[in-house]
């Protein structure tokens with residue numbers, strides 16, 4: 376058995392993500408029997424002393440039937456209306472289902488701002504930690520009703536990998552309607568199951584596609600992206616079928632395991648590097664690139680040659696080299712309107728109140744080779 380499966384089987388804290396396709400059916404909405412079976416598996420694992428954070432999709436799917444929508448809405452406003460109706464049904468169903476085990480659930484609806492902004496991030500971290508300490512099961516989803524196109528996570532696989540870091544989980548389990556990653560969409564037949572992903576080369580040549588159920592959003596593509604992100608930052612991942620949840624949360628001997636990198640990236644740096652889209656770009660000269668990427672220094676105004684975007688102090692921006700490659704990402708300390716007067720100037724040439732780093736080293740994550 377791989378170290379990833381062993382780690383998941385013995386984890387003290389797990390993030391479990393379940394997809395819409397495993398909980399809802401087009402036409403009839405939320406499938407309570409399947410939801411109960413998932414909760415049975417989670418309660419069984421919790422009885423072994425594991426803390427579980429559940430990231431559950433299904434709000435839009437659950438809202439379709441009550442609103443007489445026959446297919447998953449494509450436009451944002453109808454998705455938000457469906458999520459508004461469905462999230463209530465979902466939360467109610469989980470509260471009832473966990474209640475069978477005298478377990479209490481707490482609903483946590485997140486937008487990307489909750490993780491990008493430091494104060495919000497710490498706030499979310501505190502909420503999770505207190506809920507877990509009180510023995511409750513946090514049930515997480517994206518706050519679909521207020522998330523605009525710009526600030527959306529878009530898929531819950533990604534949200535789950537981010538939450539796994541936020542709560543310092545020992546493992547991430549992604550449950551779907553398919554029992555593993557295959558070398559092609561298993562619905563087309565003749566495909567081979569991949570049981571272990573140890574490195575990027577194990578993913579070469581695979582045909583990984585989008586959802587075919589019409590209920591999920593990201594398909595296997597977003598699961599693999601989320602699994603790679605989490606594993607690269609030190610968290611083992613298992614992709615399995617929700618119908619195999621008992622085994623996945625038991626000995627973890629089913630599905631596809633993604634073996635984790637040996638060292639764990641700090642949660643804060645992980646969030647910065649992989650958080651939702653940046654609000655702008657700072658163009659760096661070669662000296663600034665070396666200072667920031669190689670020497671891990673703060674970015675000063677003197678090394679910036681240009682600015683793009685619409686950001687305010689506290690937003691995340693991309694740091695770009697002369698070849699237009701994003702070399703780092705960080706939290707900017709000035710509004711976009713303030714920067715044109717500052718860039719290219721040494722600190723001693725600037726008024727005292729503006730003599731600070733444009734991006735402080737603590738708020739900066741180098742990203743080698745990331746395409747812009």
Ligand SMILES: Nc1ncnc2c1ncn2[C@@H]1O[C@H](COP(=O)(O)OP(=O)(O)O)[C@@H](O)[C@H]1O
Pocket residue numbers: 393394395396397432550551552553555556557558559560561562581582583584585586587588589590591592593594595596
């Ligand atoms: N290479 C692949 N291996 C496994 N599943 C795949 C692959 N390519 C595409 N898929 C599709 O991805 C679907 C799972 O994604 P999705 O429907 O979004 O699930 P969820 O709602 O659980 O997030 C599977 O049902 C399958 O049809």
Ligand SMILES: N[C@@H](CCC(=O)OP(=O)(O)O)C(=O)O
Pocket residue numbers: 393394395396431432433434435436458516517519529530531532590591592593594
């Ligand atoms: N937040 C949305 C789900 C988005 C999503 O990623 O869905 P899925 O691909 O089924 O995990 C909802 O609750 O309907």
